[in-house]
Amino acid sequence: MKERTIAVHAGLLHQTPSVSPDIVLSTTFRYRSEEISSNRYIYTRANNPNRQALETALAKLEGGSIAFAFASGMAAISAMIQTLEPSAHIILSDDVYHGTRDLIYDIFSNWGITFSSVDKTDVSQVQSALRDNTRLIWIETPSNPSLKIADIQAIADIAHQASALCVVDNTWATPIFQHPLALGADIVMHSTTKYIGGHSDVLGGVLILPEHLKDSVGEKLHTIQHLMGAVPSPFDCWLLLRSLATMPLRVRQQAQNAEQIAIFLSTHPQIERVHYPSLDTHPQHHIAQKQMQDGFGGMLSFQVRGGKNVAAQIANNVRLITQATSLGGVETLIEHRAMVEGPRSPTPDNLLRLSVGIEDVEDIIADLEQAIERAK
Numbered sequence: 001m002k003e004r005t006i007a008v009h010a011g012l013l014h015q016t017p018s019v020s021p022d023i024v025l026s027t028t029f030r031y032r033s034e035e036i037s038s039n040r041y042i043y044t045r046a047n048n049p050n051r052q053a054l055e056t057a058l059a060k061l062e063g064g065s066i067a068f069a070f071a072s073g074m075a076a077i078s079a080m081i082q083t084l085e086p087s088a089h090i091i092l093s094d095d096v097y098h099g100t101r102d103l104i105y106d107i108f109s110n111w112g113i114t115f116s117s118v119d120k121t122d123v124s125q126v127q128s129a130l131r132d133n134t135r136l137i138w139i140e141t142p143s144n145p146s147l148k149i150a151d152i153q154a155i156a157d158i159a160h161q162a163s164a165l166c167v168v169d170n171t172w173a174t175p176i177f178q179h180p181l182a183l184g185a186d187i188v189m190h191s192t193t194k195y196i197g198g199h200s201d202v203l204g205g206v207l208i209l210p211e212h213l214k215d216s217v218g219e220k221l222h223t224i225q226h227l228m229g230a231v232p233s234p235f236d237c238w239l240l241l242r243s244l245a246t247m248p249l250r251v252r253q254q255a256q257n258a259e260q261i262a263i264f265l266s267t268h269p270q271i272e273r274v275h276y277p278s279l280d281t282h283p284q285h286h287i288a289q290k291q292m293q294d295g296f297g298g299m300l301s302f303q304v305r306g307g308k309n310v311a312a313q314i315a316n317n318v319r320l321i322t323q324a325t326s327l328g329g330v331e332t333l334i335e336h337r338a339m340v341e342g343p344r345s346p347t348p349d350n351l352l353r354l355s356v357g358i359e360d361v362e363d364i365i366a367d368l369e370q371a372i373e374r375a376k
């Protein structure tokens, strides 16, 4: 099956004749004593038909063998780190979702996990950061918020030489534009809150594994999912599956819009720099072309002339676009990332991040034009 067909059909439950899947709200399921250890539904924290349907569909879309759904992207990231020994070392990126960085700095470092932060656009920095106890290399590509591109294949090779796992947060690229498992990565993570949900109304996260990690890492994740209990509700799974059906169509439109906006901004005299991987001025354009297919995603960021105040004014001046955090929804959002990321933020303070929606691109561009003009 091809990806649009998978997105529509892979998660369908055929328990009743209803075309839209039923939501199974029951927390507990009838069983006979001889069935207690079998693979059937017993208790919703352990498994639920809606969650299983979502996990099956997401695993198929990413070309994986098994998926574990969580109540948020952060819960999925936490579960991945909880599979490690307390003495493990992680290699992170200098440009990464600030929640991932803060989780490791503020929570897991208290449990003995150590980490290094490197610029993953330079593969030699990843190699030099390896230690004997490196167990995980965490990649986000395109990265949040500067859209740096890391070479997944090259970094996965380094991870494997060191017997470490290479995990890719594929939230921004989506399963439509990038397939990390096919490039050699071990595990794919998504905040399903973003493009998979697509409507800014549901939180979720997922980890997807290939067949060869199903027993080793998969068993650990299964236990963590069940015992830590950060599972999505049946309704959240139903919402995510419903949205998944239109995700391939939405993200293609978002990527087309983003590309046109990037071209508009890169010729605007008030804009200092535009970060979008399709532009041939992007420093890792050639890597993006090699490892992304069909488009470069719906996220872009840009740096404005005049510094933080002008950037903040532009974000306040928008009329059609909404100033709000998060991304991946059908509506275009803008945000000043350094303010949101807090005092540890490495993000330039003249940078604005745009999550491009599915609106008519001329309207988005007109809104940006007037917002920039009024901020002068």
Ligand SMILES: Cc1ncc(COP(=O)(O)O)c(C=O)c1O
Residues within 6 Å of the ligand: 072, 073, 074, 075, 097, 099, 140, 144, 169, 171, 172, 190, 191, 192, 193, 194, 203, 204, 205, 326
């Ligand atoms: C790239 C990336 N990964 C993970 C997360 C965390 O996901 P959630 O907000 O669903 O916990 C986010 C949230 O913005 C993100 O942008």
